[in-house]
Amino acid sequence: MTRVFNFSAGPAVLPESVLQTAAAEMLDWHGSGMSVMEMSHRGKEFIAIHAKAEALLRSLLAIPANYKVLFMQGGAIGENAIVPMNMLRGKASADYVNTGEWSKKSIKEAKKYGGVKVAASAESSGFNHVPKQDTWQLDPDAAYVHICSNETIGGVEYHWTPETGSVPLVADMSSNILSRPIDVSKYGLIYGGAQKNIGPAGLTIVIVRDDLIGHALPITPSAFDYKTQADNDSMFNTPPTYAIYIAGLVFEWIQAQGGLVAIEAHNRAKAALLYDFLDASRFYSSPVAREDRSLMNVPFKLKNEALDDAFLKGAQARGMLQLKGHRSVGGMRASIYNAMPIAGVQALVGYMKEFEAQHA
Numbered sequence: 561m562t563r564v565f566n567f568s569a570g571p572a573v574l575p576e577s578v579l580q581t582a583a584a585e586m587l588d589w590h591g592s593g594m595s596v597m598e599m600s601h602r603g604k605e606f607i608a609i610h611a612k613a614e615a616l617l618r619s620l621l622a623i624p625a626n627y628k629v630l631f632m633q634g635g636a637i638g639e640n641a642i643v644p645m646n647m648l649r650g651k652a653s654a655d656y657v658n659t660g661e662w663s664k665k666s667i668k669e670a671k672k673y674g675g676v677k678v679a680a681s682a683e684s685s686g687f688n689h690v691p692k693q694d695t696w697q698l699d700p701d702a703a704y705v706h707i708c709s710n711e712t713i714g715g716v717e718y719h720w721t722p723e724t725g726s727v728p729l730v731a732d733m734s735s736n737i738l739s740r741p742i743d744v745s746k747y748g749l750i751y752g753g754a755q756k757n758i759g760p761a762g763l764t765i766v767i768v769r770d771d772l773i774g775h776a777l778p779i780t781p782s783a784f785d786y787k788t789q790a791d792n793d794s795m796f797n798t799p800p801t802y803a804i805y806i807a808g809l810v811f812e813w814i815q816a817q818g819g820l821v822a823i824e825a826h827n828r829a830k831a832a833l834l835y836d837f838l839d840a841s842r843f844y845s846s847p848v849a850r851e852d853r854s855l856m857n858v859p860f861k862l863k864n865e866a867l868d869d870a871f872l873k874g875a876q877a878r879g880m881l882q883l884k885g886h887r888s889v890g891g892m893r894a895s896i897y898n899a900m901p902i903a904g905v906q907a908l909v910g911y912m913k914e915f916e917a918q919h920a
């Protein structure tokens with residue numbers, strides 16, 4: 561068996577030990593005689609799997625007791641609609657900060673359900689930074705302030721938490737959730753798709769302060785009303801059971817690494833290896849302002865774009881996959897989520913040096 565270094569932005573690399581456990585438990589989970597995939601979501605086995613996954617997530621992120629954890633479906637793109645439907649709470653509009661392609665999608669979708677004010681935007685500078693908070697024009701009467709804490713395509717990440725006073729802060733954390741400790745109490749709502757740092761696609765995590773639940777627009781589908789899901793322990797409809805099981809194994813793996821403090825240190829070391837190399841090079845460059853660079857998604861450019869295809873071919877031949885940048889920005893992107901071992905980043909930097917020596 562040969563495993564590659566998979567730099568995909570998502571679905572993405574998972575810890576090998578998690579995949580091994582899942583394989584070993586595939587036909588018979590803990591003597592149940594069934595695969596987790598075959599279990600009723602209402603049976604005692606799955607209820608235990610679900611409860612354990614939630615407890616681990618609560619412990620890893622130190623989620624306060626007045627927050628609900630919902631395991632939903634629909635992905636982060638679904639949440640772009642589900643958030644305004646649930647969170648407008650009779651207010652005329654919400655504030656959105658535009659830091660890139662994912663923010664833009666959130667803004668476009670939210671406009672179907674209510675007013676949207678763009679409080680700040682980095683679009684005119686090619687989405688290469690996070691606008692400083694003192695430039696934001698926040699509406700004190702906004703329903704919420706929406707940010708994307710890590711722009712997966714642009715590689716721009718918040719390394720600070722916005723202050724929004726009594727207006728709830730809502731964050732799309734799809735691509736940096738569980739990459740480091742956060743203070744959940746600073747947020748009204750956090751959401752993210754699972755397929756980067758958490759597990760398989762199909763599971764959406766929502767962490768929401770309980771006073772914000774119960775105000776959904778009448779048109780809200782019941783399955784997407786946070787209150788319906790909270791009242792039914794995320795089992796109003798059949799939840800993505802297998803994805804929740806794998807997520808639980810990933811949470812256990814994070815705990816075994818030493819929790820989020822240790823995970824952050826590891827992520828910083830990996831990202832520094834790559835960014836230090838990019839900054840020292842005249843052959844490659846990073847398009848993102850230093851202080852806003854993502855620890856998870858590292859876009860980079862070859863100075864000579866004509867070499868892009870040769871670079872990708874050589875990487876593939878060495879077992880390094882999915883390094884092509886998103887079609888909207890071009891260049892390269894290395895996604896180095898929690899489960900990417902440092903050996904993967906070392907191998908990439910080694911190859912980049914070799915490629916430079918051959919082509920500079």
Ligand code: PMP
Binds near residue numbers: 570
């Ligand atoms: N937001 C961010 C930051 C993302 O990275 C992604 C997926 N790449 C999405 C939203 C959309 O997620 P999904 O396709 O799971 O709906």
